[in-house]
Amino acid sequence: MSDPISNELSFSQNVNYLVDRAIAAMDLEEDTAAAIKACASTIKVTFPVKIRNKIEMFTGWRSVHSTHRLPAKGGIRYAPYVNQDEVEALAALMSYKCALMDIPFGGSKGALLIDPGKYTRDEMQMITRRFTVELVRKGFLSPSTNVPAPDVGTGQREMAWMADTYKHLFPEDINYQACVTGKPVQHGGIRGRTEATGRGVQYAIQEFFRHPADVKQARLTPGLAGKRIVVQGFGNVGFHAARLLSSEDDAKIIAVIKSEGVLVDENGLDIQALHDHLIEHKTMKGFPHARFHEDGVKALEMECDILIPAALESQITCDNADRIQAKLIVEAANGPLTYEADKVLSDKGITIIPDIYANAGGVTVSYFEWIRNLSHIRFGRMQRRHEEMRSHEFAQLLEDLTGQIISDEIRKRVIRGAAEEDLVNSGLDDTMRLGYQQLSEILHRHDKIHDLRTAGYVIAIDKISRTYLDIGVY
Structure with missing residues (x-):
């Protein structure tokens, strides 16, 4: 595929151009490339729901890009x-994200054309349950073949409704809870899933700063502490990424951008306080010790160390890419940069940590939740107390050998066994570390690869192509 001559590319065209750039770098056979790029199937459903004594028609989609691994995995957004x-x-x-991160899923995604703000909770439940029935009947929702998760406009409650609907349709399926992920903990969810994507962004940035050559290439100084960060989007992903980076890594969130505008504080915003303010007042306006401006898009061009687009796709385009001043861009959203913007920023020497890696925390912990649902046991249940007992014995042995008494505070920390959330975060951290190490290694080893995004696609495409060849898909 040649370079685009128009700036108005569709989202899928942007993705395909990025894939073609990676394919050119790895000299993949044309027929293999065509098989990998092709979308396997897409279903469009239109269904009626009676709302306030009136029949309304709703339209939704579910697409499966690849089934080289099963189930196919991906969120459902309401917008x-x-x-x-x-x-x-x-x-x-x-598909590419799961392959890159060694998560054994194919790629899928779904959406319902709806403005959730126009409907009550009970109405949303009726609509969601009916949408679920349509997906199940068409074979696009199942613990073994297609597993949705939350996305823009959906959350734990929608996943709980979907799981319960599937359970009533298939009461004999003991694995019904695994038909969706991102559920409430009391309904088969897993601790740590809500903040998983944002925490994954944090772990991705931490791992980046463990690679001095990459940090130097981005013209950044070592260490995450004190780094000035601009975050676009303050939903689930943006909030948790900002909160964790500021509270655990001592970074400074100098600006938060939402659709209504941008809030700026060069000394660093109190992210939890801002979150509480938004819940109470439904607006960023009036938040103390910060400046509010209505032109939030312009704030993407602020001078900063790290820019984290955590909103929607195509936020940075050829129209504003040349004015971006961040040294490092971390794509917490899917596709926040267009193909042309990516080229402009790369030519400027700005380092971009791509979406297929940076926001993989959600699907990683969704994988853990899916495994938990199939095993019917929470992580750590069988070994936690045994680990605590052994740690207690080691602490006692240390006291006997040294003649020193370990304080109660230290003893509690040392002997504490890992809870489920500890294990989830440990697994997420390990996955994000290994993922970045793959990216950095191939970037510095491969002469035809000059950026982390192309490195990520090369790794993912290579893994998918080997799977196709091994099982004889074509």
Whole structure:
């Protein structure tokens, strides 16, 4: 595929151009490349729901990009702007993301064309349950073949409704809880899933700063502490990424961008306080010790060390890419940069940690939740107390050998066994570390690869192509 001559590319075209760039770097056979890029199937459903004594029609989509691994995995978003092209592009990104991170899923995505703010909770439940029935009947929702998760406009409650609907349709399926992930903990969810994508962004940045050559190439100084960060989007991903980076890594969140505008504080925003303010007042306006400006998009161009786009796709385009001043861009959203913007920023020497790696925390912990649902036991249940007992014995042995008494505070920390959330975060940290190490290694080893995004796609495409060849898909 040649370079685009128009700036108005669709989301799926942007993804395909990025894939083609990686394929050119790895000299993949043309027929193999075509098989990998093709979207396996997409279903469009239209169904009626009676709302306030009136029949309303709703349209939804579910796309499966690849089934080289099963189940196919990907979120379902509820928004008034979604379309089939967007769903297919997101499904493709899920395939490459899972392959890169060694998560044994194919790629899928879904969407419902709806403005959730216009409906009550009970109405949303009726709509969600009916949508679920349509997906199940068409074979696009199952613990073994297609497993949705939350996305923009959806959350734990929608996943709980979907799981319960599936359970009533298949009461004999003991693995029904595994038909979706991102559920409430009391309904088969896993601790740590809510903040998983944001925490994954934090772990990705931490691992980046463990690679001095990459930090130097980005013209950054060593260490995450004190780094000035701008975050676009303050939903689940943006909030948790900002909160964790500021509270655990001592970074400074100098600006938060939302659709209503941007809040700026050069000394660093109190992220938890801002979150509480938004819940109470439904607006960023009036937050103390910070400046509010209505032009939030312009704030993407602020001078900063790290820019984290955590909102929607195509936020940085050829129109504003040349004015971006961040040294490092971390794509917490899917596709926040267009193909042309990516080229402009790369030519400027700005380092970009790509979405197929940076926001993989959600699907990683979704994988843990899916495994938990299939095993029917929470992580750590069988070994936690045994680990505590052994640690207690080692602490006692240390006291006997040294003649020193370990304080109660230290003893509690030393002998504490790992809870489920500890194990989830440990597994997520390990996955994000290994993922970045793959990216950095191939970037510095391969003469034809000059950026982390191309490195990520090369790794993912190579893994998928080997799977296709091994099992004889074509």
